[in-house]
Amino acid sequence: MDVVNENVIAGKLPDVIKKVLGWGYGNSTWPLGFGIACCAIEMMAACSSKYDIARFGSEAMRMSPRQADVMIVAGTVNEKMAVVVRRLYDQMSEPKFVIAMGACASNGGPYWDTYNVVDGVHKVVPVDVYVPGCPPRPEALLQGLMEIQEMIKTGKRGLITKG
Secondary structure: OHHHHHHHHHHHHHHHHHHHHHHHHHOOOOEEEEEOOOHHHHHHHHOOOOOOHHHHOOOOOEOOHHHOOEEEEEOOOEHHHHHHHHHHHHHOOOOOEEEEEOHHHHHOHHHOOOOOEOOOHHHOOOOOEEEOOOOOOHHHHHHHHHHHHHHHHHOOOOOOOOO
């Protein structure tokens, strides 16, 4: 009888530990605030008391990529800034996630056809979540952050379908 209980505990314990660690890590993401344009104002608004990003464990905006695990690219990325975005992404520790906030970060926005604007930050770094809008509301950023947290908790990257 003890052998059966020992096998049951040994079989379920790693899964339980993995879920607990995923829950803890998912509820304590530290974003790297990378505000380039007008979307940065909405990102700052998400940190205010009205929207309270602290409810999601993400109130500690990091200014160092070595302490951050979620990069929020908020705004237009031009050719010169693309090098900086990539360098900051490379300096982040694994696992790392990227949120493209706004139309400019997603596909160049209204500036997509100018000579120096990158047609979407996905051409520079891999993007996990796109937050649409010009500029998107703080609630949309919080929804994108919740999608990142769901990816962390489940251990699956990419499109998450509910239901």
